[in-house]
Amino acid sequence: xxxxxxxxxxEAQGARRPEMKVRPTAPIVPPSNVSGNALMAVIAIMxxxxxxxxxxxxxxxxxxxxxQSQISREITIQIKPDDAIDMEQxxxxxRDLALTFSGTRDGTIVDREATARLLxxxxxxxxxxxxxxxxxxxxxxxxxxSPPDFTAxxxxxxxxxxxAFLDDHRTWVDRLVAMARTTxxxxxxxxxxxxxxxxxxxxxxxxxxxxxxxHIVEVLHFVGAExxxxxxxFQKHFLKISLxxxxxxxxxxxxxxxxxxxxxxxxxxxxxxxxxxxxxxSFSMGLTGYLGIAATxxxxxxxxxxxxxxxxxxxxxxxxxxxxxxxxxxxxxxT
Amino acid sequence: xIHFENVGLRYGMGPEILRDLTFDIPRRSFQFLTGPSGAxxxxxxxxxxxxxxxxxxxxxxxxxxxxxxxxxELPMLRRRIGIVFQDFRLLDHLTTYENVALPLRVRGKDExxxxxxxxxxxxxxxxxxxxxxxxxxxxxxEKQRAAIARALIDRPELLLADExxxxxxxxxxxxxxxxxxxxxxxxxxVVIATHDLSLMDQVEARRMxxxxxxxxxxx
Numbered sequence: 344x345x346x347x348x349x350x351x352x353x354e355a356q357g358a359r360r361p362e363m364k365v366r367p368t369a370p371i372v373p374p375s376n377v378s379g380n381a382l383m384a385v386i387a388i389m390x391x392x393x394x395x396x397x398x399x400x401x402x403x404x405x406x407x408x409x410x411q412s413q414i415s416r417e418i419t420i421q422i423k424p425d426d427a428i429d430m431e432q433x434x435x436x437x438r439d440l441a442l443t444f445s446g447t448r449d450g451t452i453v454d455r456e457a458t459a460r461l462l463x464x465x466x467x468x469x470x471x472x473x474x475x476x477x478x479x480x481x482x483x484x485x486x487x488x489s490p491p492d493f494t495a496x497x498x499x500x501x502x503x504x505x506x507a508f509l510d511d512h513r514t515w516v517d518r519l520v521a522m523a524r525t526t527x528x529x530x531x532x533x534x535x536x537x538x539x540x541x542x543x544x545x546x547x548x549x550x551x552x553x554x555x556x557x558h559i560v561e562v563l564h565f566v567g568a569e570x571x572x573x574x575x576x577f578q579k580h581f582l583k584i585s586l587x588x589x590x591x592x593x594x595x596x597x598x599x600x601x602x603x604x605x606x607x608x609x610x611x612x613x614x615x616x617x618x619x620x621x622x623x624x625s626f627s628m629g630l631t632g633y634l635g636i637a638a639t640x641x642x643x644x645x646x647x648x649x650x651x652x653x654x655x656x657x658x659x660x661x662x663x664x665x666x667x668x669x670x671x672x673x674x675x676x677x678t
Numbered sequence: 679x680i681h682f683e684n685v686g687l688r689y690g691m692g693p694e695i696l697r698d699l700t701f702d703i704p705r706r707s708f709q710f711l712t713g714p715s716g717a718x719x720x721x722x723x724x725x726x727x728x729x730x731x732x733x734x735x736x737x738x739x740x741x742x743x744x745x746x747x748x749x750x751e752l753p754m755l756r757r758r759i760g761i762v763f764q765d766f767r768l769l770d771h772l773t774t775y776e777n778v779a780l781p782l783r784v785r786g787k788d789e790x791x792x793x794x795x796x797x798x799x800x801x802x803x804x805x806x807x808x809x810x811x812x813x814x815x816x817x818x819x820e821k822q823r824a825a826i827a828r829a830l831i832d833r834p835e836l837l838l839a840d841e842x843x844x845x846x847x848x849x850x851x852x853x854x855x856x857x858x859x860x861x862x863x864x865x866x867x868v869v870i871a872t873h874d875l876s877l878m879d880q881v882e883a884r885r886m887x888x889x890x891x892x893x894x895x896x897x
Contacts, residue, residue, distance in 0.1 A: 365775050365797075366810050368789060373771040562767050565729070566828070567757035568784035570750065662729075663749050 372559060372580040378552040379580075382647075383588040385548040389541040390592025390643055396537040397635040398600050398628055400530035407523030412487065415516045420481040423506045433504050434481055440499055441483045446491030453480040545643055549581060549650040553658075560658045574655045578648050585647035589640040597636055600628045679705045679836065679867055680726060685735030687721060695721055697891040699735070703836065703869060708862045710878045711871040713888035719871040720764065722888065723838045726869065727761050728752055740835075757785065760829035760866075762839040766821045768813040768828075774800065774820075775809040778827045785832070796831060802857065803827050804850065818845035826854060830861060837861060837868045843877055851877055 373379075420437045424430060438450035453461070458479060459470045466475075485491060493511045500507040556577070563573045603626035628636075680703035687696045695718045703709070703726070711719055724730045725737065728744060737744040740758060747755065760781075768777045775796060776783075782792045800806055803823040813821055822845045829837060837858070843851035855877060862868045869886075872878065878885065885896045 363807070363809055365793065366773060368779075368783075369772055369776060371769075371772075371780075371783070558767070559769060562769055562780070563784060564753070565727075565756065565761065565763075565767070566781040566784055567753050569753045572784055572786075660749075663752070 370580065371563065371576045372556065374580070376555070378555045379584055382548045382552040382581075383584050383591075385544060386585055386588030386643055386647065387592040387595075389544050390589040390639060391595045392592075393537050393541045393639050393643075394593050394596030394636045395599065396534050397639060398596060398632050400527075400534050401629075401632055401635065402626065403530050404523075404527045407519075407526045410519055410523065415512065416484060416487055418483050418485055418493070418512060419510045420483065420500065421478045421508045421510060422481075422504060423478045423508070424476045425506045428504065428506060430479055433506070434479055437500060437504055437507050438481045438483070440503060441481065441491075441496060444491040444496050446486050446489050447483050448486060449484040451482045451484075453482060541643070542646060545585070545646050546650045549585075549647050550654050552581075552584075553577065553651060553654045557658055560655055561662060564659055564662055570656060570659045573659065574652045577651045577655045581651035582644060582648045585644045586640070589643040593636040593640045597628060597633065600626055600632065604628075679703055679740060681736075681738040682725075683736045683738075685725065685732045685737060687718075687725065687730065687732050687734075694733075694891055696725075696732075696888075696893075699893050701886065701893060701895055703867055705835070705867055706862065706865055707884065708859070708868045708881070709870070709884040709886055710881075711869055711886045711888065712873065712878065715873075717888040718891060719888055720840055722893075723761070723840055723869070723871055726836070726838055727759055728755060757781070757832065758835045760832070760834035760837045762822075762825050762829045762837075762842050764840040764844070766813075766825040768816075768821055768824055770813050773810050773812055774805055774816065774824050777813065777824055778831055780828060781832050792831075796827075799827050799831060800824075803854070819847070819850060822846060823850070823854070826857070830857070833861075833864070834866060837866050839868070839870045841872055842870060843872065843874055848876075852880070855880060 418441075420441060422428075422430065422433050422437060434452045438452055441447055442450050455472055458477060459472060462470060462477065493509065493513075497509045500509055560573055560577075563576075564570075607626050682699045682701050685696060685699040686694050688694045699722070711722065713719055721730065725732060726739075728739060728747075731745060739747075740755060742755075769780070772780070778800060779789070779792060779796045782796075783789075797806070797809065800809055803826060805820060805823055805827070808816065808820060813824070816824065822842065826839065826842055829839070839858070842858075843854055846854065851874070858868050858870065859881065870877075887894045887896070
């Protein structure tokens, strides 16, 4: 008695049941899995390290070149004390003579107080310059682009003031140029190493992440997908992963420089900040830095996408190799 | 449609698994491929599907000699063949509907052009209520029916099925057989590799019996 009405009710329910809705079509390559997330983390870390290295090398190179430019912007005329000359007049003459040469911009006589201050660390306070045979200095600023003829200036100076000695800082400049070049060379070397490590890590991590998807490549290939179609599906997927990872890493590196720059700005004139500024220069990325980060992101995205493409193409090639060489039974299901 | 002439195949330096096979698969034909386990049924299906090349002999597929077909032309030829793998090979992250629609999707067809056909076929194989289910949740029989639906969806000229009724109960096996016969009536040549004698007894069809690498055909 009770069975019949229940059946009728079930039938009526079935008749009224709406058509099942199909969920929005999922991508052919699964959007996220463990290996994909691991790859994204690896890419983010490598992008961060590469951008950090790029920024640091850029900063050190700029600092080295500024040292070099600061020191080569000035020359010094040194006049040794001698009873035969009026020192103050000799200083003025030396300055005026130097400024007659084209390529000089400005001349400053280091006065007695300033000279005493210069010697203070070694000779202490309250120094009486008249008691010591201390040479006096004239600092001449020169045009770096078209410097004056130092030989002619040296000749003219010694003709007029035999006690004068012109120091064009060439020895220091040469040493600093060598040091700046070495620093830039080492920095570039480190950058090359970090980028090589990044390239290899990204390539192998991409291949690792792809190996977990080999069955998808096989199924697509066997349902009649062309190699280009399969490759483009995987390319799209890995491009998204690499962009997410590399943008995160790049942004983190930019943030690091921004925070370091902010700290430097806030703690200006403190011993720590001055020391850091003297050694590393200013923690600012500048346009080159941001362009470098953008280029690193682009390189990583390109690398990952190309690796995905080549790996998929090679997988398909391997499937076809097995086809043409039955001795290769790897990856084949049971006979 | 398919012609084998003195085809032999061995894996590496091992013995020949298939020997001197000479036969035809005519258009619109229906045949069972049977034989003891390890006789080489799957290998023969793989040769028919162009996923293996013979170590000797000639295979002509759709009027072309297989050894001379360039690699990049194989996908186009495979699109004319539907295959049901013994291990189903469904993609676990795609639903039943998406798995069945996959061959049409990779051909670049728009979903609106095939959605109704896919749903209808899924209803026909008894999976109408399981369209949004992922394969790991499906039973063995349901997976098998999904794999069959995927092979049939683009109305192939040749259907190859490896033990298609191995995981289903007799009524469903009967229903699937009817589906294969209907497909055959519409013009598809069908090759079913099976051990199931009761299934073969239900249809008057050609029987290809593989034994010790040799093939005997009973028309």
